[in-house]
Amino acid sequence: MGHHHTSNHIIYGLYTDETDLLKAVQKAKDDHLDIFNVYTPFPVHGLDPILGLAESRLHITGFVYGLLGTLTAFLGMSWIFTRDWPVIFGGKPYWPVPSFIPITFELTVLFAAIGMVVTFYTVSGMGPGITNPILDPRITDDKFCIAFNETTATDGDINKFKSFFQETGASEVNSKEIDA
Amino acid sequence: MSAPISPVRQPLITGSKTYHQITEDLCSPTERAPNATWVIAFLISVSVLGFGLFCIAWTIWKGIGTWGSNRTIGWAWDITNFVWWIGIGHAGTLISAILLLFRQKWRTGVNRAAEAMTIFAVLCAALFPGIHVGRAWVVFYFFPYPNTRGPLWPNFNSPLLWDLFAISTYFTVSLLFWYTGLVPDFATVRDRAKGIRKKVYTFLAFGWTGAAKHWQRWESLSLVLAGIATPLVLSVHTIVSFDFATSVIPGWHTTIFPPYFVAGAIFSGFAMVQTLMLITRKVLNLQDYITVEHIESMNKVILATGSIVGVAYLTELFIAWYSGYIYEQFAFFNRAVGIYWWSYFGMMACNVISPQFFWNKKLRRSITFTFFMSIFINIGMWFERFVIIATTLARDYLPSSWSFYKPTWVEVGIYLGTMGLFFTLYLIFVRVAPVVAIAEVKSILKAGGDQYVEKHKAHHEKAELEAPAHH
Numbered sequence: 308m309g310h311h312h313t314s315n316h317i318i319y320g321l322y323t324d325e326t327d328l329l330k331a332v333q334k335a336k337d338d339h340l341d342i343f344n345v346y347t348p349f350p351v352h353g354l355d356p357i358l359g360l361a362e363s364r365l366h367i368t369g370f371v372y373g374l375l376g377t378l379t380a381f382l383g384m385s386w387i388f389t390r391d392w393p394v395i396f397g398g399k400p401y402w403p404v405p406s407f408i409p410i411t412f413e414l415t416v417l418f419a420a421i422g423m424v425v426t427f428y429t430v431s432g433m434g435p436g437i438t439n440p441i442l443d444p445r446i447t448d449d450k451f452c453i454a455f456n457e458t459t460a461t462d463g464d465i466n467k468f469k470s471f472f473q474e475t476g477a478s479e480v481n482s483k484e485i486d487a
Numbered sequence: 488m489s490a491p492i493s494p495v496r497q498p499l500i501t502g503s504k505t506y507h508q509i510t511e512d513l514c515s516p517t518e519r520a521p522n523a524t525w526v527i528a529f530l531i532s533v534s535v536l537g538f539g540l541f542c543i544a545w546t547i548w549k550g551i552g553t554w555g556s557n558r559t560i561g562w563a564w565d566i567t568n569f570v571w572w573i574g575i576g577h578a579g580t581l582i583s584a585i586l587l588l589f590r591q592k593w594r595t596g597v598n599r600a601a602e603a604m605t606i607f608a609v610l611c612a613a614l615f616p617g618i619h620v621g622r623a624w625v626v627f628y629f630f631p632y633p634n635t636r637g638p639l640w641p642n643f644n645s646p647l648l649w650d651l652f653a654i655s656t657y658f659t660v661s662l663l664f665w666y667t668g669l670v671p672d673f674a675t676v677r678d679r680a681k682g683i684r685k686k687v688y689t690f691l692a693f694g695w696t697g698a699a700k701h702w703q704r705w706e707s708l709s710l711v712l713a714g715i716a717t718p719l720v721l722s723v724h725t726i727v728s729f730d731f732a733t734s735v736i737p738g739w740h741t742t743i744f745p746p747y748f749v750a751g752a753i754f755s756g757f758a759m760v761q762t763l764m765l766i767t768r769k770v771l772n773l774q775d776y777i778t779v780e781h782i783e784s785m786n787k788v789i790l791a792t793g794s795i796v797g798v799a800y801l802t803e804l805f806i807a808w809y810s811g812y813i814y815e816q817f818a819f820f821n822r823a824v825g826i827y828w829w830s831y832f833g834m835m836a837c838n839v840i841s842p843q844f845f846w847n848k849k850l851r852r853s854i855t856f857t858f859f860m861s862i863f864i865n866i867g868m869w870f871e872r873f874v875i876i877a878t879t880l881a882r883d884y885l886p887s888s889w890s891f892y893k894p895t896w897v898e899v900g901i902y903l904g905t906m907g908l909f910f911t912l913y914l915i916f917v918r919v920a921p922v923v924a925i926a927e928v929k930s931i932l933k934a935g936g937d938q939y940v941e942k943h944k945a946h947h948e949k950a951e952l953e954a955p956a957h958h
Contacts, residue, residue, distance in 0.1 A: 325933075348506065348675070349926040350702040358699055363707040373650055373715070383631075384643045392637060396644045409865035416719045419655040420712060424663045427708045428693060431701050433670075437694035444678035446697045447671070449506035 314484045317343060318468050319442050319454040320477030328451035331475035332357045335453065341470060343456040345480045346446045365430075369423040376418025380411040442484035450478075457482070499593055499935030502775040506929050513921045513928070514676055516771045521918060526768060532910040539904010542897045543618055551621050553897045559890035560880040564898040565615040567872040569756070572612035572905065573727055574748075574868060577720055578756025579605025580661060581788075583668075584716035587709065592935050595927040596781045598921070599672075600767060602665040603762045607912040609658045609761070611905035616650075618901070640894070642692075644930070646729035655728040660719055664712045670695050671926045724752040731875065738818030738879040741806070747799035753791035754838070755784050755868035761861035763913065765854060767922060776923045779852050786851040789864065793842030796871075800839060818879060827878040827893060830870045837867020 322328045328351065336357060345358060350463055354360075384407050388394070393401045428434045448450050455468045472480045504512070546553055557561055579601040587595035588796075617626050629651050631640050641648050674695035677688035695701070728744035761782065768777040807819040824829045841863050845851045878894050894902075916922075933939050 311643075345699040346697040347699065347702060348510075349671075349698060349930040350706050354699055355703055360700055360703055363704045365704050365707045366711045369711045369715075387631070387640045388643065392640055394642075396642055399644055403644055406644040409646075409722065409729070410643060410652045412718075412722055413649075413652040414658040416715045417659060419715055420656075420663055422659040423708055424667060427667070427704055431704060433695060433701075434694040435693060436690050438689055439694040439696050441678065441696060447675040447678045448510045448696075452697075457562060462634075 310465050314457045314458075315343075315456050316482065316487055317442060317454050317485055318375065318457050318482040319452050319466065319474070320472035321443060321445070321450040321452050321479045321481075322476065323450065323478050325451055328453065329357060331453055331471075331477070332439050334475055337470060338467075338471065340455065340467065345452040346442065346452040346454070348447055348451070349453070350448060355431055365423060365427060369419045372422025372426075373415045373419035375412040375422070376416070377411055379408055379418065380414035382412065440483075442483055442485070443481070453477075492874060496935075496940070497780045497936035497939040499778060499780055500928065500932060501778055501937045503938040504775065504932065504936060506932065509929055509932070510675060510679075510925060512773070512775070513672075513923050513925045514679060517676055517918060517921065518679070523770030525914065525918070529911065529914045532914060533906050536905050536911050537907070538900055539902075539907050542900030542904060543614075545897055545909060546618055547623055551619070552955060555893050555895045555897060555898060556841070557890055557892065559883060559888045560877060560892040562619065563794065563873075563880065564894045564902065565619045567869065567876050568613050568902050568905065569615040570748075570872045570876075571869050572608045572615075572725055572754035572909075573760045574724065574755045574872075575865075576605040576608035576612065576657075576661075577724060577749070577752035579608075580657075580716050580720040580762045581753050582760070583663075583664060583755065584713040586716060586722065587713040591784075592931045593781050593784045595924055595931050596777045597760060597764055597785070597923075598755060599662070599665075599924045599925070600764060601756075602661060602668070602758075602924050603913065603916045603920075604759060604763060606658065606662045606665060607861060607916075608756075608911045609661065609908050610912070611655065613654055613658070614901075614905060614908075616647075639759065646726060646733045649726045650730055653723045657719060658722045658837070660712065660716055664709075664716060667708060667712070668924060668927075669920055669921045671697065671705070672921045672924060675925050676921065721749055724749045736879060737812070737814040738807075738822070738875070742804065743799055743802060743806075746840045747796065747803075750792045750795035751838075751868060752801065754796055754842075755864060757792070758788045758861040758864035758868070761785055761789070761857055762865065765858050767917065771917065771922060773923060776928060779854070782854065782857055783848075783851045786845045786857060786860075789860075790842050790845040790851075792846075793838060793864070797839035797842075814884070817882070821882045822874055822878045825878060825882060827874065829876065829879070830874050834867055834870040834874050835864045838871060841867070889893075 320331075322331060325347065328345070328347070332342070332345060332354065336359070342358065345354065347354070355362075385402060389402050395401070396403075397468070432439060442452060442454060443450060453472075457465050457468065460468070469480065491818040500891075502508075554564065556565075576949060579598075582594050582601040583598040583605075586598075617623055620626055620629075629641060629645075629648070667693075670693050671694040672686055674697065677685060677692045680688050685885060725745035725748065728748035732744040764777050765782070765784075768774050802822075805820055807815045810816075841860060844856075844860070849857050881892060882889050
């Protein structure tokens with residue numbers, strides 16, 4: 308995608324069942340067709356390996372955010388009770404480590420959850436008020452969609468896409484301009 | 488020898504649904520005008536909420552003296568209601584998080600509503616400490632933020648402060664988990680909507696497209712959130728129990744409290760889920776998605792956690808006797824036959840005896856029976872907290888300070904008000920969001936839909952008939 312294109316021309320086929328979709332994606336991979344994206348109404352298991360999607364690294368960010376929460380809570384409370392304003396509560400030491408465990412745990416969970424959710428929406432280009440192009444409104448209902456980008460495709464490629472959809476049993480084939 | 492064949496499970500979606508029918512059935516309650524039942528229920532809930540707000544205003548205006556608490560019994564009704572509401576919330580997280588980790592497919596029918604219940608119940612709970620502090624307008628003093636009062640920090644040794652962190656975290660994580668699950672379903676509603684509804688749901692759906700990579704991340708996020716929500720939910724009621732267990736009051740100062748409170752929380756939470764779901768499935772016509780199978784599964788959880796609670800009650804009694812410690816012995820003697828004997832009786836009858844009926848499969852699968860049981864358990868679990876709190880405090884170390892507590896109309900009004908708040912929010916929720924998780928139900932259709940289960944069963948039976956021939 309260069310700077311010249313302000314929009315993509317997408318050709319897409321709709322399937323009525325996830326097993327047809329999985330077979331079609333496998334065939335597209337075997338035929339070396341470059342899939343633009345696959346859209347489904349629910350998470351279809353077994354799709355990621357065929358499509359060649361790398362495992363999400365979201366859980367790694369979750370660990371990092373969680374660690375940040377652990378450190379924030381533990382170091383924060385330690386600093387307050389030993390440096391900023393040391394107070395003896397009920398004869399306990401200035402640095403009562405066991406008392407810090409519950410809040411340290413809670414902030415670990417809180418940071419991990421907020422961090423992961425924010426990261427999820429950010430990297431997925433989603434969020435309050437954000438709109439993304441929708442190829443077909445039935446994708447969130449009962450249609451499974453494979454999309455190819457024909458913006459820079461040759462006539463030969465486009466014919467390949469069309470015959471692919473026909474061979475794999477797509478119930479409909481449509482095309483749409485979407486913002487790049 | 489025949490090979491072990493896993494028994495075929497009962498269907499979780501009945502009525503031979505297609506993906507499109509699932510969308511239709513689950514979106515339609517948000518798309519049609521509310522019926523008279525809903526309007527009446529909503530008006531009642533809002534009125535009760537209004538009265539509750541008036542009672543809260545009355546408390547803040549006149550002071551805590553409008554409550555029945557006294558020098559001996561410093562907290563009673565408010566903390567009872569706080570613990571009760573927090574406990575109710577726990578079932579939502581158990582269903583959405585723990586059952587996800589255990590790959591229990593039946594969770595998809597009830598998780599959305601149960602999580603909503605969690606969020607609303609936590610809101611109701613959080614109200615009580617908020618107003619009990621007296622100066623509710625400076626309630627933010629609880630939080631450790633840099634301030635010009637020293638800086639004066641809260642006491643990190645205090646279980647009440649731990650509780651603040653636990654409840655705030657619990658609310659936030661539950662809300663994020665719930666909303667993230669809702670986003671794909673809001674997109675489904677969006678793609679069917681027109682006009683102003685389309686605008687609203689476009690905003691709510693966050694730009695969801697259903698792309699494969701997004702689903703992958705969404706599943707990863709759900710799994711990790713479930714993984715951290717599981718210890719979180721256990722920690723929340725553990726910390727609530729610390730409010731009592733870290734004190735030196737006989738009857739409170741027991742190490743059994745955390746597991747006992749967590750089991751009780753799940754027990755009462757499931758009862759509330761049953762109450763809500765039995766009404767919801769009937770009113771919104773969702774019998775194909777929330778089946779007797781779901782109800783029975785939840786009743787099994789109620790039976791298990793109810794039995795744990797029963798064992799905990801008996802263990803407390805036994806240990807009080809076995810310890811040889813007279814103050815502990817008196818605390819339990821006083822609970823059972825003291826001035827509040829009737830609340831102890833209510834607790835034992837509703838929480839220990841009544842769930843045992845669920846050993847009977849017929850009763851476990853009876854909708855009417857389940858509904859009444861769910862109400863009993865909610866009452867019983869309220870009594871449990873009242874027994875632990877009011878009974879114990881009413882008879883302290885010094886007989887000259889012994890006292891009696893009874894709630895004033897203001898306290899009753901606030902409690903009713905939280906009921907009003909809970910049902911107002913729930914009624915709005917059933918109008919705005921799909922009550923059953925659409926995408927998640929679709930994802931189990933091939934495994935849990937009755938037409939597919941029948942097919943598996945026929946296949947299975949055929950294999951069994953043919954099996955002897957192979958030997």
